[in-house]
Amino acid sequence: MVRQKIMNAGLRVTPQRMVILDAIQGMNNHPTADDIYLAIHPANPGISMATVYKTLETYVDSGLLQKVYTREGQMRYDPRIDNHGHIYCTNTGEIIDFYDDELNKIITAFFRKKKVSNIRISNISLQINALKTDPGKSISIK
């Protein structure tokens, strides 16, 4: 399944690429390159940091992953590639996915009726900055 995804993206299938793609798909925390390296290192001590970086960049270029820019400055990677937003918790540092179909439709409709000139919009996402009231519990928007 991971192998298929890599092939479909037109990339060569290597053991390193399979391990890395598999790892990031099992995480839902928007890991950094280092997070991924640490996660795979015990079982794959031979895979280098440089390979992790190169592979992630390759995946972003191929559309298998998205990059998420953070307040802290280092890049994070996101296995979800649909048009979803992110909730940045100011106090806990968490980045939580946010998706709402209705809101997506509203925003899409809004831009469709606007006169947009000289650009082709490829994707629109929402960035929500928020304070987590109780850091121990999870949040919800329904």
Next chain:
Amino acid sequence: MVRQKIMNAGLRVTPQRMVILDAIQGMNNHPTADDIYLAIHPANPGISMATVYKTLETYVDSGLLQKVYTREGQMRYDPRIDNHGHIYCTNTGEIIDFYDDELNKIITAFFRKKKVSNIRISNISLQINALKTDPGKSISIK
């Protein structure tokens, strides 16, 4: 006027702070720390890079500036602190401000009617990824 803003933020007024705040307010390109350093350097060769970084960070903490996270990884600073969005031009690398009052109202209304639990939303902004059709010309959304 710059002096007043610094005082109102509860900060000590120093020549360096005045120069830096004045410089960034005259730019509307979301400058990096380096951009600001280069802009002020000719007239103020004594102001160090470290001071530029410390001062910008102080301003962000005090709410005088916003940080903008970029695809390229380095931080940019934005003198606009209202709830505005950014258009990231994939091909030119530009970051253009986007503000629409109607859209702001739509999004605010949307979240007001939602059940939001365990967070207090402080600010919501839109990130628009787009391709500039003609890199020479400017873009518009009306």
Next chain:
DNA sequence: GTTGCTGCAAATGTTTTGCAATCAG
């Protein structure tokens, strides 16, 4: 066989830090 991928170590670029001297209030 050819092309692209990997790992290493070194390089790069940005941002932060420790600390003594200086300045604002």
Next chain:
DNA sequence: CTGATTGCAAAACATTTGCAGCAAC
């Protein structure tokens, strides 16, 4: 006067690069 701010140089950190060897197709 006192505590905050500055400048310097060094350090820290994330990410990229060059290149020789190796692996995928």
